[in-house]
């Protein structure tokens with residue numbers, strides 16, 4: 001495997017499971033040093049054992065702006081730079097509005113949107129610097145949205161709202177930071193086999209099991225491969241947006 005991310009540093013949020021874990025392993029396999037963030041520190045330690053010494057474990061609840069900003073500064077302190085940020089941490093807590101709780105809605109707004117905002121604000125000056133001074137002369141901010149960030153559905157109101165927000169902010173940042181050679185990309189997956197669906201209320205989980213019974217889901221490594229393609233693209237080539245669904249998902 002080529003080592004064309006050698007010498008670069010990546011920060012991956014939500015790396016304790018699913019897509020984020022696969023992204024950390026994949027970027028490390030191309031040579032990047034990776035800082036990995038999530039709340040379950042035992043999972044982060046396991047991941048670091050798999051990746052090796054070029055992995056920095058940063059247990060944090062990113063809903064706390066101090067912790068989110070601290071994860072960025074700890075990465076730069078340890079590795080001296082920051083070339084790639086993958087804003088992946090997220091929760092999906094769908095269901096009929098009359099049965100949903102405000103706590104579920106607040107969790108999604110606080111994590112999917114506000115935590116992404118905290119990490120991005122802290123990271124952008126370092127990404128601008130990496131693009132100006134680094135060997136590749138380009139840096140990447142990759143935001144994980146969802147097809148729920150392009151199409152609204154009933155019973156998905158606040159998850160839709162957060163992911164539409166991620167998609168919109170990504171396009172705005174893309175335009176703003178293009179002159180700096182900081183590429184901003186938004187990834188919009190369909191169904192991926194992860195822990196995401198399992199945090200919802202039981203009847204909602206059962207609804208999705210029925211809805212996707214005939215769909216072979218994507219694997220986290222499929223999304224990690226897409227992100228590796230985005231980040232490893234030549235300096236002249238910015239992949240602004242990727243929609244990727246299971247083949248049989250309508």
Ligand SMILES: NC(=O)c1ccc[n+]([C@@H]2O[C@H](COP(=O)([O-])OP(=O)(O)OC[C@H]3O[C@@H](n4cnc5c(N)ncnc54)[C@H](OP(=O)(O)O)[C@@H]3O)[C@@H](O)[C@H]2O)c1
Nearest residue numbers: 014016017018019039040062089090146191192194195196
């Ligand atoms: N799976 C899908 O079908 C799908 C489709 C489209 C988009 N997505 C998006 O993909 C992203 C990753 O989700 P996934 O499918 O890989 O689900 P997952 O396996 O549940 O992973 C979610 C990650 O977010 C982290 N996280 C949750 N709350 C956090 C907090 N307060 N602070 C820091 N980290 C936190 C979790 O770690 P801890 O719990 O250890 O903190 C975990 O590492 C999400 O943004 C999701 O919306 C997923």
